[in-house]
Each structure stands twice: as C-alpha cells, then as structure tokens.
Amino acid sequence: xxxxxxxxxxxxxxxxxxxxxxxxxxxxxxxxxxxxxxxxxxxxxxxxxxxxxxxxxxxxxxxxxxxxxxxxxxxxxxxxxxxxxxxxxxxxxxxxxxxxxxxxxxxxxxxxxxxxxxxxxxxxxxxxxxx
Amino acid sequence: xxxxxxxxxxxxxxxxxxxxxxxxxxxxxxxxxxxxxxxxxxxxxxxxxxxxxxxxxxxxxxxxxxxxxxxxxxxxxxxxxxxxxx
Numbered sequence: 001x002x003x004x005x006x007x008x009x010x011x012x013x014x015x016x017x018x019x020x021x022x023x024x025x026x027x028x029x030x031x032x033x034x035x036x037x038x039x040x041x042x043x044x045x046x047x048x049x050x051x052x053x054x055x056x057x058x059x060x061x062x063x064x065x066x067x068x069x070x071x072x073x074x075x076x077x078x079x080x081x082x083x084x085x086x087x088x089x090x091x092x093x094x095x096x097x098x099x100x101x102x103x104x105x106x107x108x109x110x111x112x113x114x115x116x117x118x119x120x121x122x123x124x125x126x127x128x129x130x131x
Numbered sequence: 132x133x134x135x136x137x138x139x140x141x142x143x144x145x146x147x148x149x150x151x152x153x154x155x156x157x158x159x160x161x162x163x164x165x166x167x168x169x170x171x172x173x174x175x176x177x178x179x180x181x182x183x184x185x186x187x188x189x190x191x192x193x194x195x196x197x198x199x200x201x202x203x204x205x206x207x208x209x210x211x212x213x214x215x216x217x
Contacts, residue, residue, distance in 0.1 A: 021170070
C-alpha cells in the first residue's frame with residue numbers, strides 16, 4: 001500500500017518536472033523561463049523524493065536531508081539567476097517598466113558619489129583654509 | 132503495480148531532462164542556458180535517487196547529495212559571473 005502511494009507521488013512529481021520543462025521551452029523570455037524552471041522543479045523534486053522515501057522507508061533520512069537542501073538552495077540560485085538576467089536586461093531585451101532594482105541601484109550609486117564628493121571636498125576646503 | 136508506475140515516473144522525469152536540454156542547447160542567451168542548467172541539475176539529482184532505489188544501494192543517495200551541492204555552487208558561480216560581480 002505504502003509502495004503504491006509512493007509510486008503515485010513520484011508520478012505526480014515527475015509530472016511537475018515535465019510541466020517545468022515545457023515552461024522552459026515555451027516561455028517568451030529569461031525571467032519567465034526562470035519562474036517556470038525553478039519553482040516547478042522545487043515542488044516536483046519534493047514530491048518525487050518523498051515518493052521514493054515512502055517506497056523505501058530506510059532511505060527516508062537521507063531523502064529528508066536532500067529535500068531540505070533543495071528547498072534551501074533552489075531559491076538562492078533562483079535569486080542569483082534573476083540578478084544575472086536583470087544585469088543583462090538591455091542585451092536580452094527584457095521589458096521591465098516598474099524596475100525597482102534599477103531604481104535602488106541608481107539611488108545607491110548617487111548616494112555613494114555624493115559621499116565621495118563630500119569626502120573629497122573636505123580636504124580641499126582645508127587646503128583653501130591654509131592658503 | 133508500484134514498480135510499473137514508478138518506472139513511468141522515471142521515464143517522464145528523463146523526458147523532462149531532455150526537454151530542458153533542448154532549451155540548454157538552443158539558448159539564445161547565456162542566462163537562458165544557466166536557467167536550463169539549474170532545472171537539469173535538480174531533475175538529475177532526483178534521477179540519481181531513483182537510480183539508488185532501482186539499484187538498491189544506499190551509496191547513491193550520497194552521490195545525489197554531492198551532485199546537488201556541486202550543481203548549486205556551479206549555477207551560483209555562473210550567475211554571479213554573468214551579473215559581473217565575480
């Protein structure tokens with residue numbers, strides 16, 4: 001009974017794998033492909049590995065470690081990939097009209113340049129004071 | 132019954148690996164290839180665990196864990212390189 005439940009859980013997980021792969025093939029640009037390719041594979045691998053763990057209960061400890069590892073690391077790699085796609089947005093041709101990350105980076109650059117100007121202005125004023 | 136359903140599941144996962152490989156081959160940009168590589172790493176980790184079940188050996192679970200670790204580090208390194216921070 002447990003083996004049949006595990007086999008059908010694995011089948012459900014591999015159906016999510018197939019959906020993720022179809023999304024990777026048919027989505028229009030890199031960010032949409034990432035949306036399909038990372039979230040669906042996370043859910044699919046959780047179901048697939050839990051199904052295998054139900055079929056062989058002595059594998060369950062290692063499989064839970066593996067599931068925790070995938071759940072913790074896949075969003076991190078997805079975040080790094082999203083930042084990479086954002087850095088390439090002009091070359092790829094992504095349409096990003098509300099672009100909060102670009103605004104935040106511009107604000108940080110402006111803040112850094114203004115503090116650099118203040119730091120460089122301070123010694124020159126001292127030099128003028130000495131002169 | 133359970134064996135047949137599980138073999139169908141493994142076949143579907145292998146087909147998904149091939150479809151993601153088509154995206155990996157076609158590109159058109161390095162970001163798309165890296166996204167496909169990330170998905171292929173996760174699917175291959177699951178397939179290694181399935182092979183551990185089919186072969187009946189526990190050692191392949193450790194192989195799957197190490198493969199997942201190396202794949203994660205590789206994807207993050209390539210993504211950081213593409214972002215320009217490496």
